[in-house]
Amino acid sequence: MALLDVRDLKVNFTRRGSAPFAAVDGVTFSVEPGQTVGLVGESGCGKSVTSLAIMGLLPKTGVDVTGQVMFDGTDLLRLSDREMRDRRGRDIGMIFQDPLSSLNPVVPIGVQVTEVLERHRNMKGKAAKTEAEGLLKSVGIPDPKRRLSEYPHQLSGGMRQRALIASALACRPRLLIADEPTTALDVTIQAQILALLRRLVEEMGTALIMITHDLGVVAGLCDEVNVLYAGRVVENSDRHRLFADPRHPYTHGLLGSVPRLDSDRGEPLPAIRGSVNDNIPWQAGCAFAPRCENAINHCVEETPTLENDGLRLLRCFNPVVPAEQGAKV
Amino acid sequence: MSGIATQKRDKIDALAATAATDEGGVSLIVDAFRRLARNPVAIVGAAIVLLFVLLAIFAPLIAPKDPTVRYLIDEIRQNTPLPPRPGFPLGTDENGRDLLSRLIVGSRQSLIVGVMATLIGLVAGMIIGGIAGALGGWVDTILMRFTDILLSVPSLLLAISIAALAARPSQWTVIIAVAIVSVPIFARLLRGSMLAQRNTDHVLAARALGVRENTIVFRHMLPNSLSPVIVQATLTLATSIIDAAALSFLGLGDPDPNRAEWGSMLGEGSRVYFDVRPEMAIYPGLAIVIVALGFTLLGESLREALDPKNRR
Numbered sequence: 001m002a003l004l005d006v007r008d009l010k011v012n013f014t015r016r017g018s019a020p021f022a023a024v025d026g027v028t029f030s031v032e033p034g035q036t037v038g039l040v041g042e043s044g045c046g047k048s049v050t051s052l053a054i055m056g057l058l059p060k061t062g063v064d065v066t067g068q069v070m071f072d073g074t075d076l077l078r079l080s081d082r083e084m085r086d087r088r089g090r091d092i093g094m095i096f097q098d099p100l101s102s103l104n105p106v107v108p109i110g111v112q113v114t115e116v117l118e119r120h121r122n123m124k125g126k127a128a129k130t131e132a133e134g135l136l137k138s139v140g141i142p143d144p145k146r147r148l149s150e151y152p153h154q155l156s157g158g159m160r161q162r163a164l165i166a167s168a169l170a171c172r173p174r175l176l177i178a179d180e181p182t183t184a185l186d187v188t189i190q191a192q193i194l195a196l197l198r199r200l201v202e203e204m205g206t207a208l209i210m211i212t213h214d215l216g217v218v219a220g221l222c223d224e225v226n227v228l229y230a231g232r233v234v235e236n237s238d239r240h241r242l243f244a245d246p247r248h249p250y251t252h253g254l255l256g257s258v259p260r261l262d263s264d265r266g267e268p269l270p271a272i273r274g275s276v277n278d279n280i281p282w283q284a285g286c287a288f289a290p291r292c293e294n295a296i297n298h299c300v301e302e303t304p305t306l307e308n309d310g311l312r313l314l315r316c317f318n319p320v321v322p323a324e325q326g327a328k329v
Numbered sequence: 330m331s332g333i334a335t336q337k338r339d340k341i342d343a344l345a346a347t348a349a350t351d352e353g354g355v356s357l358i359v360d361a362f363r364r365l366a367r368n369p370v371a372i373v374g375a376a377i378v379l380l381f382v383l384l385a386i387f388a389p390l391i392a393p394k395d396p397t398v399r400y401l402i403d404e405i406r407q408n409t410p411l412p413p414r415p416g417f418p419l420g421t422d423e424n425g426r427d428l429l430s431r432l433i434v435g436s437r438q439s440l441i442v443g444v445m446a447t448l449i450g451l452v453a454g455m456i457i458g459g460i461a462g463a464l465g466g467w468v469d470t471i472l473m474r475f476t477d478i479l480l481s482v483p484s485l486l487l488a489i490s491i492a493a494l495a496a497r498p499s500q501w502t503v504i505i506a507v508a509i510v511s512v513p514i515f516a517r518l519l520r521g522s523m524l525a526q527r528n529t530d531h532v533l534a535a536r537a538l539g540v541r542e543n544t545i546v547f548r549h550m551l552p553n554s555l556s557p558v559i560v561q562a563t564l565t566l567a568t569s570i571i572d573a574a575a576l577s578f579l580g581l582g583d584p585d586p587n588r589a590e591w592g593s594m595l596g597e598g599s600r601v602y603f604d605v606r607p608e609m610a611i612y613p614g615l616a617i618v619i620v621a622l623g624f625t626l627l628g629e630s631l632r633e634a635l636d637p638k639n640r641r
Contacts, residue, residue, distance in 0.1 A: 055537055057533065057536055057537060085539045085541070086539060087539065088536070088537055088538060088539035089537065089538035089539035089540070090539060093537075093538075094534075094537040094538075096530060096533070096534055096537075098530055101529065101530035101531060102530045102531050102533075102534040103531055103534070104531045104535070104548070104549050104553070105531070105553065106552045106553055107548060107549070107552070111548075112535075115535075115538070115540060115544065115548070116538045116539070116540075119538070119539055119540060119541065119544075120539060164534070167538060168537075168538070
């Protein structure tokens with residue numbers, strides 16, 4: 001059985017006086033220990049909301065979460081606040097996008113790492129400090145003893161993200177959710193952080209959910225990829241198949257819009273036309289249809305379902321055929 | 330809701346919002362002090378404040394004469410204060426007491442009232458604002474409506490009403506009246522910046538680590554919300570001193586005639602003796618203005634120094 005099994009997760013934002021907005025609209029996926037699963041899609045497709053729903057970090061009012069989030073046999077959505085708080089940081093860790101703003105500016109790094117140890121592992125004083133030092137060292141922070149007493153602004157961007165990873169991993173959580181962990185970092189640091197995450201997954205058998213819009217990250221890290229569009233999974237396949245043989249026009253468009261070294265100079269970069277504002281509701285057909293190159297009449301008449309074709313899950317009436325792809329990945 | 334209250338409330342909330350963008354706390358303070366030391370306005374303000382505080386502390390040693398003794402009472406004719414003469418550089422008041430000594434000792438009254446009123450207002454305001462900001466929801470709504478009511482009354486009018494309610498006016502009724510006026514400002518300010526902190530990434534990150542709500546409030550929200558409150562406290566010292574002097578001016582202060590107090594000296598001087606000896610009103614008036622100016626300059630430059638937008 002999978003460590004995390006998300007079934008038909010729906011998150012509706014309800015506001016008085018306006019129609020509820022479905023940020024996540026029936027997402028289903030699972031993660032095994034030691035596996036890295038990517039959630040990919042552009043801004044506003046529901047990636048981050050999915051992760052916050054799993055963590056139970058969405059506001060209590062104005063948000064309606066339904067479905068199941070089975071973690072090791074228990075449904076996280078049914079847990080009380082107290083039970084969920086005990087699990088956060090201990091069983092499930094999370095890393096955020098902006099390492100500077102995710103660290104408390106007035107508290108030394110050491111305190112922010114030891115506070116997790118105090119909270120979940122009952123470590124105090126010197127023992128917690130020594131453990132924190134070891135944690136910082138294990139994520140590749142040089143001179144960890146000195147860093148413990150330093151403030152976030154005294155660290156570089158990469159160091160900060162490492163410190164955050166250290167506190168997220170302090171209790172050796174079985175599941176780690178990384179929400180665009182490299183977006184705020186420059187490219188060389190990105191590579192180091194990704195290598196660090198890969199090492200952790202391999203060494204500790206942590207299950208990792210990687211939320212990103214960066215296909216380079218997906219290619220480098222994920223075993224399995226879920227492509228999200230307007231709150232639903234539109235394509236799910238393993239990494240190699242996704243890059244070699246994308247079938248959903250949206251996936252195809254995403255991959256096509258990555259700059260390539262072998263394309264001609266002056267050749268315009270292909271882009272997906274329109275923006276998420278052009279979506280139609282899933283109830284009226286395929287949400288992507290207004291932006292889709294492959295749209296046929298049927299796309300706006302019926303809602304496509306997520307079908308298993310034996311190699312992948314695909315939600316499309318008129319998928320891209322392999323021959324049409326042209327580009328080799 | 331009256332226009333004044335809304336206006337005041339919006340101003341306080343705008344101030345509180347600046348705290349949300351704050352970066353680098355403790356170092357921010359070190360950094361702020363460094364910038365404060367380079368700012369001439371801050372230095373002037375700090376110098377005035379320091380001089381005033383030293384004067385107040387050592388007043389009995391500095392004052393050349395005892396401010397309560399009626400040295401020249403025999404020479405007073407028709408209650409007319411005496412002009413300067415050797416030993417009495419500023420002359421005397423209508424009771425033959427040395428005016429300079431009374432001015433010097435009067436600084437104590439202003440300092441005590443200003444500091445006590447600000448402290449009480451700060452603590453009470455921070456408790457109310459802290460609870461409102463930490464709990465949110467209906468607790469926040471009730472507490473903030475209460476502060477709105479206080480804010481809707483012009484501050485001096487409110488202080489006068491409270492002081493007038495006291496059965497026996499004393500130094501403490503003045504302190505309490507002036508403190509109550511500043512409570513809603515501190516409360517709203519802290520509440521605003523705590524609410525802003527609630528939505529920051531680092532609070533979310535702490536939640537994601539399962540950190541307890543208490544720890545989140547006291548370690549992650551409160552320390553990051555303090556800088557606008559610190560600035561406001563400095564500015565409130567100035568307004569408290571002015572408000573307290575105003576209450577004494579109107580005769581709502583300590584009735585003890587021996588107590589030297591700038592506000593009542595100004596009152597006496599301007600009402601009774603302004604035609605014969607205008608200095609009797611001018612000197613205490615100047616003293617109040619200069620001290621208030623010192624605290625205001627210091628407070629404003631502190632605000633500037635703590636503003637993250639001004640950081641390198």
